[in-house]
Amino acid sequence: MSELRICDVSLRDGSHVIRHQFTADQVRTIAGALDAAGVHMVEVSHGDGLGGSSIQYGPSLVNELELIKTARSVLTRAKLAVLLLPGIGTRDDLKAARDLGADVVRVATHCTEADISAQHIGYARELGMQVAGFLMMAHMNPPAALAAQARLMESYGAHAVYVTDSAGALTVDAARDRVRALRDALKCDVGFHAHNNLSLAVANTLVAIEEGATWIDSATRGFGAGAGNTATEVLAAVLDRMGKNPGLDVFKLMDIAEELVPPVMQKPTMIDRASLTLGYCGVYSSFLRHAERAAERFGVDAREILTEVGRRKAVGGQEDMIIEVAYELSQRRAGRANT
């Protein structure tokens, strides 16, 4: 089993929070500080991964390749990671990121669709990259079935496979059972990625570590979609108290969380009624901002949208369903008003 390694995802998952408006200066400052604080990997991409800049997910202010290049220029110890969702990003996008110095790619699919990642995992290996498979919305697949999907990703060449709790919907036992199932089924490493929608991100992460997960995602000040990810500085403090600190500088991470991230975040990620609804109804965390915007556009409640989207079993990437549901809810309301 490998050593514990922390991947800070704020410069990728945080992209959702600010609707993909990162500037090169912000990336330079935060990536440089994370590197100095001992984080093992820094992920930089559009929130929906390479090629995610779109009307569907929101256009990037600055081309992600520019941001990747900027991060590369300041990272000395930490590896540079990118995210890729097959169906959105392509091998050409991955090659471009690799050419700019990306070391690691996380190839993400819905938790039942691992077989669409074969092409990209294989290609990443050809490019000499470290590869993690990312099984998103892991709460939607029971442990044994999830492990079977993880085995597929391992067979394509993944060095690690993540239990990715995109909806922040896993309870502690649900997280434990899934990590354990993957740990039992795989020879490669296991990873864990949490969202704090049910206030369980740190707890679930600790359980995942206990069960043998070694690739751990977190975001400084929880700078990620929904109610945010596992907060890097909090996790560092807890691991340090447990005597398991994998080389993180707790005070430096606190400083990043307190001084560097808030000015970029626009509004803090928190557990409020909308983000709690994500975890409660099992909805993809990055739907939050889209639902808030659609709620405003169509004059409906964001929670109503998210609940309905959850009921229709939307998966990651189906942001267009938010518009459709908001439109339908507004039509229904207009219909009621007319009768």
Next chain:
Amino acid sequence: MGSESGRARCAILGSGNIGSDLMVKLMRSAALEVVAMAGIDRASEGLARARQAGLRVFENGIDGLLSMRPLPQIVFDATSARSHLEHAPRLRDAGIVAIDLTPAAVGDYVVPAVNLEERRGASNVNLVTCGGQATIPIVAAVSRVAQVEYAEIVATIASASAGPATRQNIDEFTETTARGLERLGGARRGKAIIVLNPADPPIMMRDTIYVRFAPGASQEEITASIRRMVREIQQYVPGYRLRAEPLFEEDQVTVMIEVEGAGDFLPRYSGNLDIMTAAAVRVGEETARNLARAAATGGTR
């Protein structure tokens, strides 16, 4: 050289789900007579069904088809991109029109509601992708009344309806569809995204089309053009429909559509596959008419 029935003789290469659905549709066609199916898997259920339906059946793929006398005039290729690359020159040399349902893109793209007439005399045409068949017409509908700066489509398909070829080559889907949005849709730049949804019962194929157009275009004209296009597509894909009114936001329109399959051989939720086989038959029928015209005037194609 028509058959005794006066219809054009056609054959199907590939005995999988697509080939089987195509067979059911072709047997209903007034312009096409389906005479054979060729596969390479002796145990294929598709071949067994074809045999039962009275077609000639070949277990040695294209070699079998090319040994037929008289030769078919039209061959629908429902195998794989790699196989079609091999089939294309052999069909061409035999003087057979190829209608290619794979992403090989040897021939020009054709989407019946958009450019069927232009491609009438071609010896090899390619049907882009299922997402392309469903979305390119909408972009073309906007293009005929406004300059389209950018078109982006999101195709959401039931997991149960995405076969191994799609899954192993998902980049081909996004890249080919994006090119089709530009070449046939008339967009300056195109982008395509595909999402697989495993919900059970399976969802219908749904597509969202975002089109950004040059300022000054009339929303009424765009909406009317889209509605007209939807009716044209419904001529050959009855289950094609708008899920909402076209939604405008500044110089952008969002169009949400759904494709319910005809349920011929494939289940109704497989609108993504049905729109391919329906388009293929439409192109085949137009080709048949063209062959008949050429024969009547004594000219060549």
